[in-house]
Amino acid sequence: MSDYLAVGGVSVVLRSLLTTALTVSGPSSLLGAPMSITATSPDLVPTGANENPRLNLFMYYASPNAAYRNFDFPAYDSAGRRISNPPLALDLHYLLTAYGSTQFDPEILLGWAMQVFHEMPIVSRETVQDALTALGTATPESNLLSKSTLANQMESLRITPESLSNDDISRLWMAFQTNYRPTASYLVTVVLIQGTQAVKSNLPVQTRTLIALPLQPPVIDSVSPVALAPGEMLTIAGSNFIGDALSDTLVAFDQGSPVTPDTIQPNLIRVKIPSTLPAGGRTVRILRRVSFGVSTDPHKGFSSHLAAFQVVPTLSSPPANVAAGTTLTLTITPDVGNTQKAILYLGDFAIRIDDRAATGPASSSTLGFPIPSGFAPGNYPLRVSIDGADSRLVLDTTQGSASFGQFLPQITVTP
Secondary structure, three states: OEOOOHHHHHHHHHHHHHHHHHHHHOOHHHHOOHHHEEOOOHHHOOOOOOOOOEEEEEEEEEEEOOOOOOOOOOOEOOOOOEOOOOOEEEEEEEEEEEEOOOOOHHHHHHHHHHHHHHHOOEEOHHHHHHHHHOOOOOOHHHHHHOOOOHHHOOOOEEEEEEOOOHHHHHHHHHHHOOOOOOEEEEEEEEEEEOOOOOOOOOOOOOOOOOOOOOOOOOEEEEEEOOEEOOOOEEEEEEEOOOOOOHHHEEEEEOOOOOEOOOEEEOOEEEEEOOOOOOOEEEEEEEEEEEOOOOOOOOEEEEEOOOEEEEEOOEEOOOOOEEEOOOEEEEEEEEEEEOOOOEEEEEOOEEEEEOOOOOOOOOEEEEEEEEOOOOOOOEEEEEEEEEOOEEOOOEEOOOOOOOOOOOEEOEEEEEO
16 A cells, blocks of 8 residues: 555656656657656646746546445444554546647647557556656655655556546636646546554464355254143254254244253254243244354354244133122233233133233233123133133043033133
8 A cells, every 4th residue: 555645656657657758759859858747736837928848747636436435444443443544545637738839839749648648558566666766855845755655555557538528628727727728637546545553453363163064954844733831842843953963953932042952853853832931922943053163162053944833821720710890810821921912711701901001010920800790600611812822721521520521721700
């Protein structure tokens, strides 16, 4: 990369190209001396009836280079520490102007200079360095520019003609507030200016551990049963469940932390439903970590698609009876969240309760359902629905039982 002196260094290089070519095959008899090739603002060039033949280079605009604009990382991280020195990439726009009071002088000079740039569209590093070194130390400016690191940047300089409209040329010369002379426009790209401040660097890699694996993620074909209570065993059938080691295979419910299954086979996994998993529709997926030979640092590897199942609530020792007009309190497993929809079914009659207060606990193991006054007395099958998952009803098949052929649990509603 180069330093901030590169912008001035480009003007030095362009002027040197013309000066060197002048001694080889240029109209040296017309210009008379190399000093007739200058690099200054057009309004500082002496003009008039006795103006001397001259070629002038003027950098009138510097624009960001689109290709290198996001070349490197940002200079600072979120903590304000410098992590890189991104280059300032610039395209420089030049006007090449020919002067002369004698007939045909400007045309001769402009045509010759354009041929020089045409024959050298890419400037080599050696040419750049020779031009900077030849400056010497005669003035403070030349002494400073001779130390430019322009020749060290990774991109070579490219000289490309630009096409300016009549309106563009008119605006430029009006801004110069001087008389117009024959002009050509050139683009010089790319100039890379980069700082040399110390940056925070990552530690070097001490050990390289690579592994190549076939793309064979675990695949879930089916889950059974599709509805089960906490503590019951979920069976997952599929393929590609085992990787390098059994310990690499895990099961994740919803978006929770992975757990170790109870049974692992290549095509079958059994895992117990945790008591903390809420009732309702849930998802499960198989995760398979990848071992890189460092057992203390497991890496995430493959993941199956999501498979759906349902966690049903269970009622713990429901009361045998409840009076109409009172509140029926039920203990439910798993705990019910305060935003979950809860419905009590007494036979075919549904009693919905509103969402619990957000200021209360996030979940609760007990819910109170108000039994309407005037509810018809009798025995009713009892079940609750949490987010669409209903607690189970079991058919009584015990011969001689008072509830033989009926669904349990039941509750008696009294007046």
